[in-house]
Amino acid sequence: MPLWKVYTPPNAYTSAEREDIAKRITSAYAQIPIPAFYVVVIFREIPENSYFVGGEPHGKFIRFEVDHIARTLPGPILREWWVRTLDKLLAEYLRPRGFDWEFSYDETPFDLWSLQGEIPPPFESIAEKRWVKENKASSYTLDEKIPAGHFVLSPGVHQHE
Template sequence: MPLWKIVHTPGLFTETDRTQLSRDITDRYEKAGLPRFYVVVTFAETDPSNIYVGGEQRPTVRVEIAHIARHQDGATGRRRVAQWVNDVLATHLDREGLHWEFHIDETSEELWMINGYVPPPGRSEAEKAWRTANRPMDY
């Protein structure tokens, strides 16, 4: 499961912007082999008085990403994923005067369940079945 928590100052995203960014994120993970329902994106608009960068208030987007379904081995793989995330975000966030950043945590898949199911191993036939059905089920 990738979980994207997007915290931002007001007025940066319309509903259409949020929908498009969420779909762009989900599409990328689907192309990498994950079921679409693994991808969760949340938006939390935060009052400007509650976001400071370098001790100052400014228009900001801060993205916290948890990767659980897939992990990268080595610095090269992790850097490739960071660039991949950067490419997705830059399309939506590369704006004059906007401070934006992200980080990615990798959490053990052993600490993850969906609707009470332990997800199948990555790239397994069971995961492919989940992907096709776009929902968790017995395997």
């Protein structure tokens, strides 16, 4: 699950703008694809005179703090590409309005995460593809943990189609 915490000055964005930002972020992750319900975006308005950058008050600063749990980004090239992609995706809500901003990403262990009491299925597994389609968490079988495109020949034996 990518959990986005967006810290903004008061009234930086309207309700409709916050919704558009959340949809843009979600659409970027949906391209992977991961279930849309994995993506959570929380906006927190920081009271005036409560934001300090370099020890000085800064009323035009936005901080994006992102926890990646569902996926990790392999290697420096893909990491840079992803950071730049999301930066561009949100640029119109930042630069023209005179905001300074900062992104940070943390990658936390996948196996220390659950949704509605379910441990998320592996990437590109049969169960995860179902979760993408249904856009909700649900129980799944051991056989559904195998990658999509494989089928079960007999218990414990799998073959690629």
